[in-house]
Each structure stands twice: as structure tokens, then as C-alpha cells.
Amino acid sequence: MRIVVVEDEVLVRKGILSGIPWEEHGIQVVGDAADGRTGLELIRRLKPDMVITDIQMPIMDGLEMIRLVRKELPDTAILILSVREDFGAVREAIRLGVIDYVHKLTMSPEELLESVLQARNAKAGASDELAKRPGSDSGSASALGLPEWLAGAQADGEDREFVPEGRLFAVGIVRLPPDSDGGAAGRLLAAASEPGLREAILHTAVPDSVFVASASPSVEPADAESDEMLAARWRDDLAAALRKLGPEGARLSVGLGAIRGRTEERNEAYREAQEALAGRFYSGPGSAHLYSPEAVSDDSSxxxxxxxxxxxxxxxxxxxxxxxxxxxxxxxxxxxxxxxxxxxxxxxxxxxxxxxxxxxxxxxxxxxxxxxxxxxxxxxxxxxxxxxxxxxxxxxxxxxxxxxxxxxxxxSQNGRRSEIEQAIRYMKENYRNPLRVQEVAAHVNLSDNYFSFLFSKSTGQPFVHYLHNLRVDKAKELLREGSLPWYEIGERVGFDNPKYFAKIFKRVTGTTPAQFQKNK
Structure with a gap:
């Protein structure tokens, strides 16, 4: 990963450049600048993966630089350095799509490095999702026809069946939960009474399905009021199908675009379905939404x-x-x-x-x-x-x-809180069992996030690292005894996977369990 740093305060900029072991994490700082204009020229020339920038800078401020970078290099990730007084600037930066912020006055090298690593991981995950979209090698051939048709492919051959000649149609989208088996959209459309429904997976990484509803031959093109009635009937039919599916239907959402009469308008029909699906934001899952121009919100309202x-x-x-x-x-x-x-x-x-x-x-x-x-x-x-x-x-x-x-x-409190002492006792008593931070936090009556923060602050290490070290210490005791094979000892101290046990043991001790046991 290649980054550029744009910061007008010399000490802050030098601290970012030299105070963090970037190369140990596969990150290269390819350039730095003291103002937005110089930074923009540097970014245009080097095309980095990420920019770390201040907001308030001379010559050209960070917001103006971000606007231009977003326009010219939209895939470049941007992380901002901010202070509490930057209310309006931070809000505008969020609108421009910055990925994260770090408090300029209180940030530590570790905090900034963590934010950059999180951004890199998120970008890698997005690339993996893109690779799964229709048209990639991992896509299902049977799922490509309808998305390609929506993208503007000529409707010839089998594609013509999506909307038969002269038929009215609307495009719809089914939003599935992340843990869906992928067949829920098909079951929904099968439960609907409208026969002219055809469905395909549009995006396999985020499992939305797209479908086309086409009118039966008996329905003739009519005026706008009849079109609205037809769309409302399809919407009600899909809502009834959601109810037929019971608990599964309660987790799905449907957005349906307006009635269209020309296949050349299919991109517009798909955009309307997306806007209709946004109705679930307030109603929640388990409902079907119909596109309405009046429902489109206005940020200036x-x-x-x-x-x-x-x-x-x-x-x-x-x-x-x-x-x-x-x-x-x-x-x-x-x-x-x-x-x-x-x-x-x-x-x-x-x-x-x-x-x-x-x-x-x-x-x-x-x-x-x-x-x-x-x-x-x-x-x-x-x-x-x-x-x-x-x-x-x-x-x-x-x-x-x-x-x-x-x-x-x-x-106003100092030192380790009694809840953390209680949690550590609980972990020492139960380390052999599967332990999650949620379970231990509930045991001491604290919220998950607050417990994680207090635990790290009190012990100097995250919950998972503390648990790993605890289990490895117990494993070392058993390995010294030499009465059991190392993989069985791993299971006894709470690791359900021998390879994972060996990996964590070596990270903590610098040697494998088998080598430790041999040299005991």
C-alpha cells in the first residue's frame, strides 16, 4: 500500500513519517507535502492508494484538495486529521467520502497505524466482492443474463424473454440478509401469484436479487393511472408473498420500480427499484415498496x-x-x-x-x-x-x-476496576471452554464495547491476546509434564484447532508446541 501525507505542521508531519514502522506492515510513504496545492500535485503524479491529510492548511485547504482528488482519483482512500472545532469541515469531509478520521491533538502512532490498516483491509474486502460480481470467473453463468440485460445488452435470443414484445414491465430488487442461502428470492417469487416474474442474482457478494415483472398478454398499455394501479397490484402481491414465507419473508425486503413500456428504459427502471428499496430504511425488513417520485427525499428540505x-x-x-x-x-x-x-x-x-x-x-x-x-x-x-x-x-x-x-x-477513578479483576478470575476458571468477550462482559454486567476498552486499558492488551496468553501458559505447564501429545494439550486448554493452537503458541513463545515439548 502506498500513501501520501499532507500536513502543514512540521512536527506532526515528521511524526507520521518517522514515528510509525510503516514498512513492517507492507506500507510505503511515497511522498509528503505541507499544503493542499502541493499535496494535490503530488497525489496526481504518484497516484497513491491512500492520502492522510489535515483539513486546515495554507494555500489550499484539505477540503478543496479532497474534492479534486475525489473527482480525479475516486478510488484513492482518504483519512483526515481533525480537531474538535472542525464541526462543519468534518461533516463535509464525510459527505465527500473520507474513510476515517484521527484526532490530531491526541492521536498516538498506534492509533493512526490501526486506522490505516483497517482501511487497507476494508479496501481489500471490497476488491474481493467486486471479483464476485457477474462477469467475473466466480459468477454463475445462469445469473448473468438479467444483469447484462439491465446494463444495456441487446435483447435478442433468450434475453427477449425478460420482457416479451409490447409488454408493460417493472424492475424489482430483493434485499436478502447476509446469511441467506441465496434461494430466498426464488422462493419469494414462486410464492407470488403474478406469473410474469423472472429473477437472477445481481451481486453475489452482497446477496441482492433483481427480477422483472411483466404484464400478462391481456393487459394493454394504458394511461398513467392504470399503470399505477398495475404497479400497486404487483407490490401488494409481493407483500402477500413475503407473508406466505413466514419468518423467512420477515427478513426480506422488496423494491419495485414504476411501470415501463419500452425496454430502452430498463436502466431507469432499475434505478427506480433501488430508490424504492430505500423505503426499508425506515420500515425495516418484511415489506414491499413501490417507487414514487414524491417519496424521493431532498437534503434541502x-x-x-x-x-x-x-x-x-x-x-x-x-x-x-x-x-x-x-x-x-x-x-x-x-x-x-x-x-x-x-x-x-x-x-x-x-x-x-x-x-x-x-x-x-x-x-x-x-x-x-x-x-x-x-x-x-x-x-x-x-x-x-x-x-x-x-x-x-x-x-x-x-x-x-x-x-x-x-x-x-x-x-475520576484510577487503577484496575473490580469488574476487570472479576473478569480475569472468570477467564482463569473457564479458559478451557469457548470464551467470547460478550460472555465475559455479561458476567461482569458491562456492555461489550465498554468492557473491551476497560480490559485493554487495565491489562495493557486486548481481551483476545490476554486469553491466548493465558491458554498458552497453561499449555506450557502440560507440555512440561510430557504425558500427552501437544495437539491434545491444545484442545485441553481451549483451542479447538491444532493448527491454530500451534500458530498462537509460536507467536507467543517463538517456538512450536512440539519443539517446546521436545526441549522441555
Whole structure:
């Protein structure tokens, strides 16, 4: 991975360049600049995989540079350095598609390195998903016809069956849960009474299915009102099919575009289906949605302007630092009401929630909680973008609010908390069994994220590393005795896979279990 650093403060820039062992992680810093204009020229010439940039800079600020990079090199990942006062700038950066932020005043080398590695892993995962899309070697040949037709391929031969000559049609999309077996869309369409439905997988990595609904021969092209009635009938038919599938149908969602009469309009029909599917953001899964031009949200609308505005965000942050927990809850509910206006676009909701999360994280950093290692698997940007509904997003924000309150209340306490001592005792008693952080956190009555943070802070290492070290220490005792083979000892101390046991043992001790046992 090749990165460019753009930062006007010399000490910060030099710290990023020389204070992090980039090459040990397969990362090369190919250039650095002290202002946005020089940085832009450097980025244009070097075309790096990632840019780390400040926002406030001379000659050309970071936002203007990001806008131009996004336009000319859209695949370049961008990570920003921010401070708490950059409310509007961070919000605009999020809108421009930055992947993450790091608090400039409190960041550690480890925190910045972790953010870059997470971004690299996310980019690699996106490339893997792209490789699975129709047209790649891994795609199913039977699933390619309809997506190719939607992409503009000529409707000849077998493709003509998607929309027979002179028929009215609409394009639909079925959103499947991530753990779906892939056949749920087919079962849904089989349960529908409309005979003119044809379905194919559009994107095998994120399992959406696309289908075409075409009118029976008895339906003649009619006026717009009749078209709307036909589309509503198809929508109701699909909603009934969802109910027929029971629990499986309750996890699916359908978006249906407007009625079309010309196959040349199929791309527009597919775009309408995507917009219709966005209706699940507020209703949740288990429903069918019909495209309506009036339902398309406008970010400049009065409802959008009232959702999580800057003034309300600042009032929330002020309340968060006070001892009155009820006031902080009221301010949270003002930011993210339980029942918001459905006229607010999902994209804007995510932007405002990301802005809120970054502001809270910056506040915690100022209190001495930079949250390094807090997001164990993926960044908050990735987590929020993976959630599909407003209810899920609001619940995520509420959990983070709870953690923030606990952290701020904990500022006056020093040393290891009794909950962590209790958790360590529990781990020593149960290390032979499958142990997850959720189980141990529940045992000591703490939230998962807050427990993970406190555990790392108190012990100096993440929960998983501590558990691995504990199990390896127990394994070393048994290996010294020499009465059991090493792979059976691995199983006895909690590793269910001999290869994984050997890998972790060597990482901790520098030698394999078999070598350790031989040289005991």
C-alpha cells in the first residue's frame, strides 16, 4: 500500500513519517507535502492508494484538495486529521467520502497505524466482492443474463424473454440478509401469484436479487393511472408473498420500480427499484415498496435541516460532560428521535450520525480516552455503513452514547476496576471452554464495547491476546509434564484447532508446541 501525507505542521508531519514502522506492515510513504496545492500535485503524479491529510492548511485547504482528488482519483482512500472545532469541515469531509478520521491533538502512532490498516483491509474486502460480481470467473453463468440485460445488452435470443414484445414491465430488487442461502428470492417469487416474474442474482457478494415483472398478454398499455394501479397490484402481491414465507419473508425486503413500456428504459427502471428499496430504511425488513417520485427525499428540505443540526449536536456534547445523565439522554433523543420524518434521506442520516460519532470520540480523546483499540474489528465508519435501517443505526448510536457516559464518569477513578479483576478470575476458571468477550462482559454486567476498552486499558492488551496468553501458559505447564501429545494439550486448554493452537503458541513463545515439548 502506498500513501501520501499532507500536513502543514512540521512536527506532526515528521511524526507520521518517522514515528510509525510503516514498512513492517507492507506500507510505503511515497511522498509528503505541507499544503493542499502541493499535496494535490503530488497525489496526481504518484497516484497513491491512500492520502492522510489535515483539513486546515495554507494555500489550499484539505477540503478543496479532497474534492479534486475525489473527482480525479475516486478510488484513492482518504483519512483526515481533525480537531474538535472542525464541526462543519468534518461533516463535509464525510459527505465527500473520507474513510476515517484521527484526532490530531491526541492521536498516538498506534492509533493512526490501526486506522490505516483497517482501511487497507476494508479496501481489500471490497476488491474481493467486486471479483464476485457477474462477469467475473466466480459468477454463475445462469445469473448473468438479467444483469447484462439491465446494463444495456441487446435483447435478442433468450434475453427477449425478460420482457416479451409490447409488454408493460417493472424492475424489482430483493434485499436478502447476509446469511441467506441465496434461494430466498426464488422462493419469494414462486410464492407470488403474478406469473410474469423472472429473477437472477445481481451481486453475489452482497446477496441482492433483481427480477422483472411483466404484464400478462391481456393487459394493454394504458394511461398513467392504470399503470399505477398495475404497479400497486404487483407490490401488494409481493407483500402477500413475503407473508406466505413466514419468518423467512420477515427478513426480506422488496423494491419495485414504476411501470415501463419500452425496454430502452430498463436502466431507469432499475434505478427506480433501488430508490424504492430505500423505503426499508425506515420500515425495516418484511415489506414491499413501490417507487414514487414524491417519496424521493431532498437534503434541502425543512425536515432534513431539522435532523441533528450543529446547534443540537453542540448542546448534546455539553450535556454529555455534565453529571446529569437524564439531560444527556434528552439531548440524544433530540438529535435522533425514535420516529423521524421519512422524508430525510438515509445518506444524510448516516452523515449526521458519523459526524456525531466523530464529535463524541474527539471529546473523549480530550478527556484522555483516545479509543485506540476500541473498534476491534472495523472502524465506526464501516460499522455504520453496514447497518441497513434507522432503528439499527439509532441503536448503535445509543450503545456508543452509553459507553461515552460510562467513560466520562470513570475519569475520576484510577487503577484496575473490580469488574476487570472479576473478569480475569472468570477467564482463569473457564479458559478451557469457548470464551467470547460478550460472555465475559455479561458476567461482569458491562456492555461489550465498554468492557473491551476497560480490559485493554487495565491489562495493557486486548481481551483476545490476554486469553491466548493465558491458554498458552497453561499449555506450557502440560507440555512440561510430557504425558500427552501437544495437539491434545491444545484442545485441553481451549483451542479447538491444532493448527491454530500451534500458530498462537509460536507467536507467543517463538517456538512450536512440539519443539517446546521436545526441549522441555
Amino acid at each position: 425543512e425536515d432534513s435541516a431539522r435532523f441533528a443540526p450543529t446547534a443540537t449536536l453542540k448542546a448534546y456534547l455539553a450535556a454529555l460532560e455534565q453529571t446529569d445523565g437524564d439531560l444527556a439522554v434528552r439531548r440524544f433523543e433530540e438529535l435522533f428521535p425514535a420516529v423521524p420524518s421519512t422524508r430525510i434521506s438515509p445518506r444524510l442520516v448516516r452523515e449526521r450520525m458519523l459526524q456525531w460519532q466523530s464529535s463524541v470520540a474527539l471529546l473523549l480523546g480530550e478527556w484522555g480516552y483516545p479509543l485506540q483499540g476500541f473498534w476491534e474489528q472495523s472502524s465506526p465508519f464501516e460499522q455504520l455503513n453496514q447497518l441497513d435501517t434507522y432503528e439499527e443505526l439509532r441503536e448503535w448510536c445509543w450503545r456508543f452514547h452509553t459507553v461515552a457516559r460510562e467513560l466520562l464518569e470513570d475519569c
